[in-house]
Amino acid sequence: MTSTLLIASACTVLLALLVGAYCVAAIDGAITARVTGQTPGNPLLIPLQNAARLWHAPHNETETPDRPALRLAPVLYLVLAAMGLALVPWSRDFVPVDLTTGIVFWGAIEPLATVLVFLKGWAPNAHFPLLGAYRYVSLGLSYILVSMFVLIGVALPAESLQISAVVDTQAELWNVVRQPLGLPLFLVVGLGVSFWGPLNFIDADDLHGGAASEEAGRVQLLWSTGRAAMLLAFSAIAASAFLGGWHGPWLPGPVWLILKTLAVVVLLVILGHTLPRVSPERFLTIAWVILLPLSFLSLAGAGVEALL
Amino acid sequence: MAVTWLRRLANQAPVPVFPVVGIAGEAALEALYLSPAVTVVQSPKRARALAVMGSIDYRDQQALRRVHGQVPAPRVTAWCSAMAVPQELSGSAIVVDATDQLGQQIQQAVHSLDAGQQSSDPNLCPDQPPAPWKGVGDGHGGEGMMGGKPYGRPMAMPEDDLRDGLQLDPLVFSIGPFSPLLPPGMAAKVTLHGDVIAGWEVLSRPYELTLPAVFYQALEQPVAVADLELARAAFHIRRLAAALQLNGLGAHARRLRHHAVELKPGQSIDDLVNARVLQSLRWVAGAGKGIVHDENWIRLRGPAARAGGDARDARLNDPAYVALGFEPVVQKQGSCAARWKQWRDEAGQALTLAAAAAKARAMSSPSGAVESPVGELTKSTPPVDISDLMPSLLVGLEWSEAMSVLASFDMAAVRYTDVIQLQGGGE
């Protein structure tokens, strides 16, 4: 890879991450305004206003926190989101990082993100954040398995762990048609990894905001940006793995990728505003008794199709 | 230049406020929820301002000072209360009389604080670590694996778990009296095993609840049934909003709160909130829990009793309601979800009743008992406190289940004597 291409790739990913996180916040604001029936201001400016407010807000200091973890966790979470986004192919020729094990790498990003979200709750040294983190992690482990099986399912027809190869196999038929169970199962993972809506077990209102209850100012800004960025990175991966990525008629590849990614974002944000946070116990049952067997089934179907 | 531009952008955003609700502070809190200038937050740490609404009991003054100290400085304190402002804050706190101005004035005060035109509140509590380092040296603080008590707090020791025979460390802490998860004034000492509640001790009972004025008036004089029923519907809708907020549907909660102030007779409850969203509440943690058994059952009142199949209702004794064909709605299960459903059904019924009553110009006839939204209100016995039922209901539940169960009860006693005296004095 020449250095020009390297710089171009890095700039594309960073720009996409920032603009994308803003888009996620704006979409969230627009859907909130639609639900509440109140329009508090220009929906395009609200995310920027909130960010500016948090930038100036004072920092909250807790008693004997784990300072390195407190500072590093949100930054590393954002870095993980950027790494995830870097794996996504924009067109046949432009893939910022075309790792031969891209699918497995995304599979590693999910548990690493879970570790960082745990640190978010552990570092401030306060009981509500810790309870949130504890609950989040104990439930999070159950959907990471689902994610692995779903991802193996999309790698089978491509006979490769490379994301660009997975996208290439969808030129005629998208994986969402070939493996209809895959995308719904994968969306659950997306809600979990970015602790969004029904799977927001860590920043939950039943814990005074959980891990977020001790955050203020720039730490809060960093986490909310990271969360939006992770939702975006997940949506881009989902669009590439199931919705044919950059494939599509008339429009150029990158435009298709952006449209499909935003469609997944809108779907996830709407789900977040429609479904209440599920009971932890019920979610555990759903994850192990329904989602995991369904992911086995999806994988078996993909395997049979690959053999035929 | 760039900084002022950023600052101007920041000033467009609503200001986060932590509410401290005292006796008779409920109306101000509702007004604060509706204000576009502020957002009401769940934790004082994320707030820029503290809003003290209603009067705080003497026993909780120290707790108020602690909450004040938890709002990161520089901060603003807004005082919307009949209480005197504490000495230390008299120079800096903003005193607001009109509740509908509260949000705006807080926002302005925070802006002038940020612009340097106003100084921050002083700290009410000393700014020092609550548990300074007491260990030996700077390593583990002591001898052996556990390392002693470096912060004066011993390491927790394992106890038998309630559920599966594991031995887990208990986590003991107290919440309240200003926690948004509990009724104002209630404080509890909680023992947790993992996230399972192993102990719940009520440290202080909730403040007495102030009902909308129309329910007190109805005790003394005939009032329009339409007014009574609209007030009832609004009361139930606000509590449903709190249940939605607790379970992660904050946008729907805000929608309900905005609708609650402009209810019209005959409105359908399904126009206010998506029926499926309310139904989805039975999927949340604790929806099937919180069933009151045995001898305590009789102490439930109003909607909570009707949610368990007991059709007691003071409105049945009022000829005006009988003429309108009123029949109380009841649920069977008596669980948390049943009480939420009961609130929804009663709010819907109240809106229909209000339409019929407005058409017939029905007036209630004072007979010594009024069915308030939290149970029967009579001159001799206003609804009493039931917070002592909570330990038996909550122990053994997971944290989120317990919070749902708490959000489905009216625990506080109803304020009565001093309200009636005030009303009598005013007339």
Added chain:
Amino acid sequence: MSAVDITFYINAAIAIYAGWRVFVTDSMVRASFFLLISFLAVGVIMLLLAAVYLGVALFFMMAVEMMVMALFMVMFMMNPAGLNPMKMVHQEKVAIAAGVVAFAALSAVAVFGEFPSRTIPEGWQPVVSLGHELLGDSMLVFESAGVTLLATMIAVVMLTSHRGRYGDANHGSRPPGLEPGGDPADKPEETEEGGHHHHHHHH
């Protein structure tokens, strides 16, 4: 020094430093995450060695593993942010001796061993060749067996769960007797255990 060399030295330093911190830190959760950092750095070194699959697999396996370890520590011992510091080393003398011996042995391998020095052929696919090397033609069998084993594990956990669908799993159960039809061997303890459970039901 090429970029690869620099990356190697940085990651090697991180791996050693984080590995050392595991023993000096004062909280179990922190120790497990330092171990994770150490493994992640080793994973990056494996990526540099063109072991793409093994390196990335190390990332996710260690992430999940350390997370589960930390979760159990928090579950058993609520000690947020390591508020009460704890000592992470026990039986120090034995551990130091074992460590020195292991270090000497591994160093001997590194210093005296002969490593093959072949350049990677053009068009080499490390992931595919690793798969063939490990499993050959039995890939399908192995994968099916893997999924079956996982399903079995989950089923076993469900079946042995203390909280069964119809109440406690050990409700009314009785350990086998010393002789056929005789009293259980640990009868006194059993009654205490029974009393325990009775006690629990009253909560």
